[in-house]
Amino acid sequence: MKEGFTYTPHHDLVTPSSPALDAYIGEIAAMKEGAAGKYSVHESSLFLPLDEKILAEAESQGEKYVSAQLRYIVVIGIGGSNLGAKAVYDALRGTYDPARPQKPKLVFLDTLSHDTFRALDELFEARVEHSEQVLINIVSKSGTTAESVANFALLYRSLAKRLPDIASRIVATTDRDSLLWKAGEKHGWGLLAIPLPVGGRFSVFSAVGLFPLLAAGIDVREFCRGAAEMCRAITSPDETNPARRPAEELFAAMRSGCSMVNLFYFHPELESLGKWERQLIAESLGKEKDVTGKTVHAGITPLVSIGSTDLHSMAQLYFGGPRDKFTLLIRASETKGDRIPEEGPLSDIVPGLAGKETSAVMDAIYRGVSAAYKAHALPHGEVLLSTVSSHALGQYMEWRMATVMYLAKLMKVNAFDQPNVEDYKSVTKKLLQ
Amino acid sequence: MKEGFTYTPHHDLVTPSSPALDAYIGEIAAMKEGAAGKYSVHESSLFLPLDEKILAEAESQGEKYVSAQLRYIVVIGIGGSNLGAKAVYDALRGTYDPARPQKPKLVFLDTLSHDTFRALDELFEARVEHSEQVLINIVSKSGTTAESVANFALLYRSLAKRLPDIASRIVATTDRDSLLWKAGEKHGWGLLAIPLPVGGRFSVFSAVGLFPLLAAGIDVREFCRGAAEMCRAITSPDETNPARRPAEELFAAMRSGCSMVNLFYFHPELESLGKWERQLIAESLGKEKDVTGKTVHAGITPLVSIGSTDLHSMAQLYFGGPRDKFTLLIRASETKGDRIPEEGPLSDIVPGLAGKETSAVMDAIYRGVSAAYKAHALPHGEVLLSTVSSHALGQYMEWRMATVMYLAKLMKVNAFDQPNVEDYKSVTKKLLQ
Known part of the structure; x- marks a missing residue:
């Protein structure tokens, strides 16, 4: 398989063209001509990966702020401001990363949590001795996200006590001319x-995702x-367009009674990718009005x-319970594995295990699940990634x-608004004032 | 509020008695008399917290294996074998714990992941110098869970190279006389x-949960x-029984078209508690046959x-989308908080934030959400915990x-079987052999 992925649907849904x-696909394809750098409509987000200028700006800030001494990049952001970067980072570096010493690493502050903030603060107390070792990237489209502004204020106060030049280690990613942008200008921060x-x-291919990564x-x-x-493929007008059929299938699945789409990733490192996709689907399609x-x-x-x-907690429901889900089974070839020892105190209690690669065991489990979805005739699609790489993740996220x-x-x-998010904010604002 | 929680429903569902x-409640109440130590039916799980012997056995193994030198307890288990311990541990210690130096800490190996295993192995290489610093607790009811046996084999081989007496640092929690139990007897491991x-x-109050915690x-x-x-409260025959009404409500919600129950915890540290409850609900109620x-x-x-x-990813769907969910809003009083600085580069961009405790900000957000659920007339219940403590978690988990x-x-x-979990295993077994 070429680097990338294949998608194979398994269902008997009727998907009329x-x-x-x-x-709509025609309109989007027409936008693409000379798309780079022009952001006139929401669909322009699809052309971010073609925009050399966006990438160059992020790289230029990278040259300014990243040195061999850098240990921690704190991404302060919530929702669309951190889910894309976290998806790619966890997929490529694993979720146990905070315990590992090597490489500059990303840490995320999203909601307000005393425990999380304290743990991070203690970590920096122990391991950050001078400002070149840390970089704060505050990300907020509006520039006024309460949790992010609060987390920033706490971290800034704590670091400023020990690192008087901390202002030189802040990059803000926000809408041009937001209040955050203006504060950044005033204080000489990096700005994206x-x-x-x-x-x-839809911002993972903008500075929101690219800079911290x-x-x-x-x-x-x-x-x-x-x-x-x-991007080239999904603007194709014909049947080779890889996004058209999956959209029609999900639409047909909804009409035939599926109220859920189950994103079933067969790699624990892809859980954050799942949370990115969960927002994408929930917030883009969950609408009070048409x-x-x-x-x-x-x-x-x-x-x-x-x-x-x-499988050890949800499979019983998925196979036995209501038939109200369309499932996407997502599995990548594993290039790394560990060979299960042939000798050892438990070597004989599970037949066929000793001497196998762990990746082969996971493949066997995956194929068992895939067979069970077919045996139960549950509507699903299979996504097989060549491997979990930057390239394949870029393809996958653009496709979704x-x-x-x-x-x-x-x-x-x-797909582009979220009016009901305001429904809780008026009471919250009143209580805060 | 006394230590514990209050539950308040908000809906207009009709819940006939x-x-x-x-x-059934009468039968369970009758079992309770002299319940301690008798495990004759599945419902006996409810009486585990009354069983002094279970606790004493776990404590006795604790005395044998836990010393001031202990740094890491590796829980090898998946599904019901680790979700309860992880729920309580993350709730009380926070999820950033692996980065913190103090206290013996729990680390979990569930599915097979090269990255996770390597990260853990490197951590132990760097921080475990002698066997008293580490303890392996392999947990498998059947004793033959493939992922757990494989993870054990990998970890055992790696540790045995450097720690020749590693066999003295293993405790197996399993059904008496399982293959795992027999291997433990043969090799002189601790057995629970x-x-x-x-x-x-339903095993969190057995050695499965109690020993690692x-x-x-x-x-x-x-x-x-x-x-x-x-346990005393939920065996009450009358209206004071706190489990009866919530069960009747969820039943009525399902009949009125709710296909989902949304467990909405307002503390990031409770995400693992959510995953425990998710298994409890999915596997106990998701059934092909009655x-x-x-x-x-x-x-x-x-x-x-x-x-x-x-709120920054799912709220749009929850407030605007299909009315197909019963929601449980779960919020605890926070005893710890951080005061947001009044001075700082962003102190004036979100009105009402500077000078507030982070816990007050989270309370304001919670109350905004609670008001929005009421304004949209979405069926929900509110669970207010006095605080996130061992005591309140014990109450909550028994209640659920x-x-x-x-x-x-x-x-x-x-509620007690899971026949469809086998649906994928036959193919997997064939492929492994």
Whole structure:
């Protein structure tokens, strides 16, 4: 398999071709001509991976702020401001990374948590002796996200006590001219702009995702290259378009009674990728009103499952319970594995295990699950990644963004707003003042 | 508020009283007389917190294996074998714990992951110099869980190279006379039995949960005391029974079209508690057949959401999307907080934030969400914990186990089996051999 992925659907859903979708794909394809650097509509987010300037700006800040001494990059952001970077970082570096000494590493502050903040503060107390070792990247599209501003204030106070030049170690990623942008200008911070029509959940190929990832040493050029390949594919008008069918399938699945889409990743390191995709689906498609203003309460609820872990907690429901889910089984070839010893105190209690590579055991589990989905005739699709690499992740994430936009078009909802997020904020604001 | 929690429902569901449930609660109450140490039926799991012998056995192994030198306890287990211990540990110690130096700490190996295993192996290479510093607790009810046996084999080989007496640092928690038990006897390991009728998802108050938690220094006596209080309450025949109404409510919610129960915890440290509860609900209620053998495809799909994080990714769907969820909002009083500085480069960009305690900000967010659920008339219940403590967690977990058993009775399904988990295993076994 070439670097990338294959998608194979398994279901008997009828997926009629939609003229509205044809027209929409045509519009997006037309935008692509000379797309680089022009951000006029929300769909422009799909062309971020083609924009050499966005990448060059992030790299230029990287040259300024990243040295061999850098140990920690703190990403302060929540929702679309950190889920993309965390997805790619955890996929490539593993979730046990904080315990490992090597490489500059990303740490994330999202919600307010005394325990998390204290643990981080203690870690820095022990391991950060001068300011070159740390970099703060505050990410907020609006520039006024309460949790991020509060986390920043706490971390800044703590670090400023010991590192008087901490102001020289801050990069803000935000909309140009937001209050955060202006504060950054005033204090001489690094500044990276998010193109205005690019929303949080579609921003991973902007500085929001690219800057912290490249600062951590991840190959973001390859990440964008994978996405750019996919960008060409998903603007194709014909049947080779890899996002069209999956969108039509999910639409058909919803109409036939599926209220959930189960994103079932067979690698624990991909759980954060699942949380990125969960936001993408939930926030883009979960809508009180359709584009005409009619109350519709549309949407499909995304689940994130992890193999083999969740086979031991969720499989009973998935195989035996209500038939109300469309499932995406996602598995990558593993290039690394550990050989299970042939000798040892438990070597004879599970037949066929001793001497196997762990990756072969996971493959056997995956194939058992895939067979069970078929045996139960549960609607699903299989995504087989060549490997978990920057390139394949770029392809995958671009593919999912396009699929969700196309699905929103079929559902006649606006993929790019989130009006109901305000529903809790008025009371919160009143209580804070 | 006394240590513990309050539950307040908010919905207009009709919840008729069920004679079958009355009878079931009566049966369980009758079992309680002289319950300690007798495990004759699955419901006996509810009486584990009253069993002084279970606790004493775990403590006795603790005295043998835990010294001031102990740094790491590796729990090798998956599903019901680790979710309970991880829930309590993460709730009380926080998820950033691996980076912190103090206290013996729990690390978990569940699925097979090269990255996770390597990270752990490197950590031990760097920080474990002699065998007193490490303890392996392999947990498997059947004794033959493939992932756990494989993870054990890998870790054992690696540690045995440097620590020749590693066999003296292994405790196996399993069914008496399983293959794992027999191997443990042969090699002189510590052994802790799981009472036969206690299934994984109901085992947190057996040695499965108690031993690793007490080895990590968590007050399991208080944990069991909280659960014992709740055990008395949930066997009450009258309206004071705190598990009856929530079971009837969820049953009514399912009948009125809710296909999901959203467990919405307003503390990031409670995400693992959510994963424990997710298994409890999914595996106990998701059933292909009812107790008469009729094909029913019953069940309700649990979601785990975290406030405030998921407000920035899922709230749009929850408030605007399909009205197909019953939500449990779970919030604890915070005894610890950080005061947000009044001075600083961003002090004036979010009104009302500077000078507030972070816990007050989270309270304001919580109250905004609670108000929005009411404004949208979405069916939900509010659980307010006095604080996140061993005692309150014991109460909460016992309460949820009883609620799920009562709900299974209303749904006429067997809460204690998981026949469909086998659906993928036959192919997997064939491929491994």
